[in-house]
Amino acid sequence: MTKAISxxxxxxxxxxxxxxxxxxxxxxVRRLLALAxxxxxxxxxxxxxxxxxxxxxxxxxxxRFNERGPAGLINTKxxxxxxxxxxxxxxxxxxxxxxxxxxxxxGVVRWRRKDLVQWLFQEFRVSVDETTVGRxxxxxGFAKLSARPRHYAQNELxxxxxxxxxxxxxQRSGEMPPDTDIEIWWADEARIGQKNKITRRWARRGTRPSxxxxxxxxxxxxxxxxxxxxxxxxxxxxxxxDTEAMQEHLAEISNAVDPxxxxxxxxxxxxxxxxxxxxxxxxxxxxxxxxxxxxxxxxENLWQFMxxxxxxxxxxxxxxxxxxxxxxxxxxxxxxxxxxxxxxMRDWAHRS
Numbered sequence: 524m525t526k527a528i529s530x531x532x533x534x535x536x537x538x539x540x541x542x543x544x545x546x547x548x549x550x551x552v553r554r555l556l557a558l559a560x561x562x563x564x565x566x567x568x569x570x571x572x573x574x575x576x577x578x579x580x581x582x583x584x585x586x587r588f589n590e591r592g593p594a595g596l597i598n599t600k601x602x603x604x605x606x607x608x609x610x611x612x613x614x615x616x617x618x619x620x621x622x623x624x625x626x627x628x629x630g631v632v633r634w635r636r637k638d639l640v641q642w643l644f645q646e647f648r649v650s651v652d653e654t655t656v657g658r659x660x661x662x663x664g665f666a667k668l669s670a671r672p673r674h675y676a677q678n679e680l681x682x683x684x685x686x687x688x689x690x691x692x693x694q695r696s697g698e699m700p701p702d703t704d705i706e707i708w709w710a711d712e713a714r715i716g717q718k719n720k721i722t723r724r725w726a727r728r729g730t731r732p733s734x735x736x737x738x739x740x741x742x743x744x745x746x747x748x749x750x751x752x753x754x755x756x757x758x759x760x761x762x763x764x765d766t767e768a769m770q771e772h773l774a775e776i777s778n779a780v781d782p783x784x785x786x787x788x789x790x791x792x793x794x795x796x797x798x799x800x801x802x803x804x805x806x807x808x809x810x811x812x813x814x815x816x817x818x819x820x821x822x823e824n825l826w827q828f829m830x831x832x833x834x835x836x837x838x839x840x841x842x843x844x845x846x847x848x849x850x851x852x853x854x855x856x857x858x859x860x861x862x863x864x865x866x867x868m869r870d871w872a873h874r875s
Contacts, residue, residue, distance in 0.1 A: 539593075550596070708750045708780075712745065716845065746759045752864070754864045765795050768795070828862075
């Protein structure tokens with residue numbers, strides 16, 4: 524018969540019972556009381572009855588307690604298997620995912636998990652499955668997101684310069700008293716029509732959900748402008764996108780500007796925005812975005828939100844129905860100023 528393993532000598536039964544009273548882990552309390560009985564001279568069999576386990580498990584408790592003290596009696600998460608990728612391989616994976624594939628080299632235009640499995644094997648001779656790659660990407664902070672369109676001829680430097688210099692420019696814009704409240708507004712137009720968008724939707728795996736899709740071509744335009752800092756919006760639904768419609772929109776924005784404040788209206792360089800025929804109200808100064816830079820305008824994100832939640836996956840009966848639904852969607856947005864703030868705020872535009 525093997526000799527019982529002795530308990531460490533820096534504790535006793537009284538000390539373990541005192542720790543058991545303070546412990547919050549039920550399993551640890553049970554184990555402390557079982558070992559306390561051994562300190563008091565009880566048998567290992569009696570300790571196993573207190574713990575509701577076998578004598579062999581009591582022996583394991585003794586080993587854990589002797590090695591790490593009372594903390595060793597708390598169950599911890601199993602360490603699991605050794606990671607298949609080391610830190611250097613993870614950083615290489617993150618770098619190539621951020622840079623994207625080169626079609627002529629990698630043979631694909633976007634990374635799929637199966638492509639990354641192949642790349643890891645070719646690069647490091649590491650064999651992993653798609654689930655492991657997905658888990659590693661998630662740990663590295665990646666998610667599968669919709670790409671934002673960017674004009675192929677866009678000058679990215681112009682966008683960065685605009686972010687850095689726009690605020691000083693609008694602070695100097697117009698002949699205003701120094702203490703004038705300046706409101707930053709953004710404006711854009713969206714065409715909503717019968718040939719509508721179909722969005723993603725939840726459905727059971729293996730099925731192909733359907734949605735109504737009209738092929739007629741009647742449409743209307745939403746002229747929308749927002750002031751994200753104050754959660755305000757000013758919009759119109761009009762049949763045409765031209766100078767006359769823009770003039771009506773400027774009047775609508777002018778009425779929405781707070782009394783005594785001055786609005787800097789940031790918009791793209793569409794022909795009906797830059798034409799000298801526009802009569803800009805006195806409380807508005809126009810500022811134009813760099814060419815081919817729609818991503819600098821947060822109203823673009825509002826259009827996406829409105830289409831995805833209120834305007835897509837539906838069939839419009841006629842022009843009046845399009846106008847009604849567009850008005851309902853815009854008014855619904857204006858009734859949620861927090862949504863305008865969360866989608867529209869840009870730190871580079873509102874930094875103090």
